[in-house]
Amino acid sequence: MSNQTGVLTRSGVERTPSVKETPVKRNRKKLPLINWMRGLALPVLVVLIWEAAGAYGLISATLLPRPSEILVAFKDLIVSGELYAHFKISLFRAILGFLLGGGLGLLAGLAVGFSSKTEQTFDPTLQMMRTIPSLAVIPLFILWFGFGELSKILLISKAAFFPLYVNAFLGIRGVDSKLFDVAKVLEFSKWKQITTLILPAALPNILLGLRLSLGAAWLALVAAELMGSSEGIGYLIMDARQFSQTSIVFVGIIIFAVFGKASDSLVRFFEKRLLKWRDSFIG
Amino acid sequence: MSLLQVNKVEKSFETANGKVKALKQIQLDVEKGEFITVIGPSGCGKSTLLKIVAGLDTAHEGSVLLDNRKVTGPSIEKGFIFQEPRLFPWLTVEKNIAANLPVKNKETKESVKQLIELVRLKGFENAFPKELSGGMAQRVAIARALLRNPKVLLLDEPFGALDAFTRSHMQEVLLDIWQKNRTTMLFVTHDIDEAIYLATRVVIMNPRPGTIREVIPVDLPYPRKKTDASFQEIRQRVLSEFEKVEEHQAAAI
Numbered sequence: 001m002s003n004q005t006g007v008l009t010r011s012g013v014e015r016t017p018s019v020k021e022t023p024v025k026r027n028r029k030k031l032p033l034i035n036w037m038r039g040l041a042l043p044v045l046v047v048l049i050w051e052a053a054g055a056y057g058l059i060s061a062t063l064l065p066r067p068s069e070i071l072v073a074f075k076d077l078i079v080s081g082e083l084y085a086h087f088k089i090s091l092f093r094a095i096l097g098f099l100l101g102g103g104l105g106l107l108a109g110l111a112v113g114f115s116s117k118t119e120q121t122f123d124p125t126l127q128m129m130r131t132i133p134s135l136a137v138i139p140l141f142i143l144w145f146g147f148g149e150l151s152k153i154l155l156i157s158k159a160a161f162f163p164l165y166v167n168a169f170l171g172i173r174g175v176d177s178k179l180f181d182v183a184k185v186l187e188f189s190k191w192k193q194i195t196t197l198i199l200p201a202a203l204p205n206i207l208l209g210l211r212l213s214l215g216a217a218w219l220a221l222v223a224a225e226l227m228g229s230s231e232g233i234g235y236l237i238m239d240a241r242q243f244s245q246t247s248i249v250f251v252g253i254i255i256f257a258v259f260g261k262a263s264d265s266l267v268r269f270f271e272k273r274l275l276k277w278r279d280s281f282i283g
Numbered sequence: 284m285s286l287l288q289v290n291k292v293e294k295s296f297e298t299a300n301g302k303v304k305a306l307k308q309i310q311l312d313v314e315k316g317e318f319i320t321v322i323g324p325s326g327c328g329k330s331t332l333l334k335i336v337a338g339l340d341t342a343h344e345g346s347v348l349l350d351n352r353k354v355t356g357p358s359i360e361k362g363f364i365f366q367e368p369r370l371f372p373w374l375t376v377e378k379n380i381a382a383n384l385p386v387k388n389k390e391t392k393e394s395v396k397q398l399i400e401l402v403r404l405k406g407f408e409n410a411f412p413k414e415l416s417g418g419m420a421q422r423v424a425i426a427r428a429l430l431r432n433p434k435v436l437l438l439d440e441p442f443g444a445l446d447a448f449t450r451s452h453m454q455e456v457l458l459d460i461w462q463k464n465r466t467t468m469l470f471v472t473h474d475i476d477e478a479i480y481l482a483t484r485v486v487i488m489n490p491r492p493g494t495i496r497e498v499i500p501v502d503l504p505y506p507r508k509k510t511d512a513s514f515q516e517i518r519q520r521v522l523s524e525f526e527k528v529e530e531h532q533a534a535a536i
Contacts, residue, residue, distance in 0.1 A: 178369055181339065183383075184356075185363045186431070192383040200373040277373045279413035 065247040070254070073247035082236075087255065090221060090232040093149065097156025098217040105161035105213065106206065109168025113202070114194075123169075130162045134220055138227050152224035159220035163212035171205025172198055204275055211267045218260045284351060285312035286467055287336070287435055292345035294331055304492035305331050309345070311486065311495065313435070318461055318468045320482035322475065322521070324528065328493025329471045333439050336469065337363045349434060362428030362466075364438040368420035370412040370427075377408040380427045391430075398426040401460055418442075418449035422456060429460065435467040443473070454480055458505060475525070479517050480507055487524050489531055497524050 047067050053059050054066030061069065077083035108126065112119045134155060145151035175198055183193050225234020233252050240248035294306040305328040313319055321329045334340040336347050338357040347354040349361065357363070370379045377386060377395055384391050399405055402422040412420055421441055428436060442450045454477060461468055472478050478485050482501050489496045499520060503513055 178365070178367070179371065181365070182369045182371075184339070185337065185359070185361075186382055186427070187357070187359050188383045196371065196374070196383060200371070203373075277411045277413065279372070 062244055062246055065250065070247045070250045073245070074251045074254075077248070077251060083251070083255075086231055086233050086236045090225065090234065091259075093152050093156060093224065093232065094217050094221045097153045097220065098160045098214060100153065101157030101160030101217065102164045102210065102213045104157070105164035105209070106168050108161075109165040109206075109209070110172065112165075113169045113172030114198075119169075126162075126165065130166070134159050134223060138223070142227065147228050152221075152229070155224045156217050156220040159216040160213040163216055164206070164209040167205045167209025167212065168202065171202030171209075174205065175201040204271075204278065207267060207271045207274070211264055211271075214263045214267060215260065218256065218263070222256065286315040286350060287311075287313040287469070288348040289313075289332075289336065290346045290348065292332070292335055292343055292347065294328070294335065294340070294343040306335075306343070307492040307494050309493070309495060311498075313467060313469060315467055316465045318470070318481055318483045319486060320470045320472055320478040320484075321486045321488060322472055322478040323488030323493070323496075324490050324525075324532070325473065327488040327490035329488055330439050332488075332493070333363075333437050333469065333471050336435075337361050337437050339363070359431035360434045362431060362433030362436040364421070364424055364428060364436065364441045366440050366443055368412070368417070368424040370420055370423055372412050375409045375411055376404060376415070376423050379412065379423055380430055382427060384430070394430055395426075398429055401429070401463065402426045402456060416449070418445050418453055421445070421453065425457070425460070429464065429466065433466065435469055438468065438470045440471055440473065442477070450474075450477070457481065462505070475518060475521055476509055479514065479521060480509060485521060487521065487528070489528055491532070496528060499524070 050064070051067050054061065054064070054069075065073075074083075108122065112123055112126075137158070138155065141151040141155055145154060179197055179201070180193075183197050188197065221232075222234050225232040226238055229235045233255055237249050237252035240246070240252070289309055289311040292306055292309040293304070295302045295304045297303075309332060311319075321332065323329050331340065335343050336354065338347075338354045338361060341356065354361070371382070374382070376399070380395050380398060381391055386392060386395065396408075399408060402425055404419060404422055404426070407415070407419065412423070415423065425436075425441075442453045445453060457468075458481060460466065468481075470478075470481060479501055485499045485501060486495055487497045487499065488494065499517065501517055503511075503517070507514055
């Protein structure tokens, strides 16, 4: 035995010495205003150049109306109550479709994640269906469910199903097997194993799936409303296009953009609160 | 009757080159309140032995009796500390210790509080694992096992990944726990000083196949000093046993 200290230390495993006895909080620097302004700088610049170019007659008003014109169209639509009516029905479709598709996707993902038998039975079929483009099934949906609300909501559901399905499944299968040994040694019940180990560990993936599902629902909403409807933001866009009311087209697009971002931010808000235990790179 | 009896335990692994015997005729009795350290070169099967005692590995011959009952699987009677803390990253220190027990329960809450003081983590009740150093996290893992009042605490090189300072601090904490709770300890390590510093008996193992070579009682009073002549004397004895282990290994090759 040549090692005189008797300590067979392993190299490079431990982090810092034990003096670190205060909780280390690695919060993002608290300058929300500056962070906000950093995000705003680019759009504001584009809008300013755009307005100026329009005002000097450099771009045609039918192709690209000035931001101020879009704002006026926006105001008119609000005052007449038209926008609210269209928005209401769109939101209703998106939420219902998302809840139906996302909910089923989450349940299916959990079921398949928990049992390899369920996986073998359902996953191949579901993966096959996942690759079918939504646009390809529109004719079938119209044929089967008509032009009414049902076909639209089902189309949105189909789109919202898969991101949650895939990510919930992935999240459960990604749980650290070392923690299962701990659960065994501590005699966790099956229920406790699910609630204190598997679900929290899968939560980051589930929340990611939620965000992607919301985005997919939003996209499918547009496709569903463009395929034939008499109300909704998608209809508003189609209708305005036929009458060359380009500024209204822009209003519709902006609404989609703003609410898409808003729904995403909502999930990220919950993500931040629920996943504050995570130790990850914050840039 | 001894608290823990390891009877003729044998274990082989199937490898590409046929069967390899990892443990052969392991015989060990541990009395209640003892502090046993198991030491040996890597590959001597000391961690395998600990897993068998824990019930995490049941595919072996021979038997393990705890309180005269055969060990057939893992349970809270046999607290297990892994090489890494293995905390639940989404739970605070307090909730990690409680884990599957309701932290709202008054009794549990009180015991958790006492254990947090015992492992010297007061003030960190609501910290998440990411905010803890390696040594602190391992102390949480120890408290988590102790909350279940185990009959024996099994530790698998628990301080192996810690630096020398943290390690000796952790040894103090563990001895403190042992002296206050009188928990029977079975501690696997590859550090000779650590083995002698902690144990009432040091078990030295031979590799390939893993067998118990020698059991050396350490009759020094606590707290021990690593620089004392009596400590060094035992250390020399252990080292000379290790030299024989190396000769044995060389002969085998």
